[in-house]
Amino acid sequence: MAADTFHGLFIEELKDIYNAEKQLLKALPKMAKASFSEKLKAGFTTHLAETKIHVERLEEAFKLLDEPVKGKTCKAMKGLVEEGAEAIEENDAGLVRDVQLIGAAQRVEHYEIAAYGTVLSMARLMAHDDVAALLDETLQEEGATDKKLTAVSKEVNRAAFKESPGM
Ligand code: FE
């Protein structure tokens, strides 16, 4: 990430998140399809719809900042998405794999929460208030998604342990 000014770094960070969200647009339908639990499947489908809005909000942010709408490969998200794909490839569908999918999805949400938290505080400091409002909306949705995943995991974990304790 080459940037020698605060504002320049802010734009680079936005490009990183923009690319990360676009990677998720491709990954979330696969996560939904791979889910055994109907609740988990519905959760991924809902978050896919939200993610489409996250992409649009970032496009709006670039426009407000008079910057071209552009992403730059987010290597961290690439790795997180690959881990989710690996879980799907290497294991049969079922409750235990759902536990793994939730773990992968929560890692993604935590990454997004960190990334949006960073750019939100930068935007506020520079008084880019309209951009900050957009970023904050998305940050709240990422947080809500993480909490929903925790709630689903309580149910899925218990059922997976009951079905296949392995001990
Ligand atoms: Fe997002």
Ligand code: FE
């Ligand atoms: Fe998300």
